[in-house]
Amino acid sequence: METVAWSRPEHERAGTPLLVMLHGYGTDETRMAKLFPGLPPEFTCAAPRGPKVIGDDYGWFLLDYFLTHDFADVISATTSVFSWIDSVKGQHSSVSLLGYSQGMAMASMLLRLRPEAFRAVVGLSGFVLDNELLAMSESFTARPPFFWGRDKADPVINEDATAHTEEWLHRHTQLTARSYPGMGHSVSAAELVDVGAFLRHYVLR
Secondary structure, three states, X not given: OOOEEEOOOHHHOOOOOEEEEEOOOOEOHHHHHOOHXXXXXXXEEEEEOOOEEEOOEEEOOOOOOOOOOOHHHHHHHHHHHHHHHHHHHHHOOOEEEEEEOHHHHHHHHHHHHOOOOXXXXXXXXXXXXXXXXXXXXXXXXXXXXXXXXXXOOOXXXXXXXHHHHHHHHHHHOEXXXXXXXXXXXXXXXXXXXXXXXXXXXXXXX
């Protein structure tokens, strides 16, 4: 990844747990960097920029209103993120993921392709991609901890995507699901408190 926002300088990262934070569609790494202060300080947070240019901003793969996507784009994006993670993970005690909106689709894709690689995953106001070929090849030997936070009245994530996401998460993960009425398609302070508690429980203890 060419552009990555970090929560701490390089000389302070060794031995810390890494939290990879994946932004949503039509934004960039600065959106995730704004969340750094609300997360447990023990983590090194890293927010890479998505490779797909979306107007003046960025994304991970092209999407339309119905969340339709080109799976080749998805695989290309996940490959680039895996390559970057592989280049930095050696200096960290563990790797966890946090994805917002489209970033949640990316985080869950990374988990599906390498379920043993991540200590915990957080998905905020997002969704899990529905792909039959991928579903046929999934092999989870354990249920990884997964935090799913959202507003049930989120105007961006459609009902079909939400239903698939809920079904997939219940089937494959050790799910902590929380809802935040009135939050809309965003991240709230109360949600970040819960995310911090989840990460402390599953990663730091």
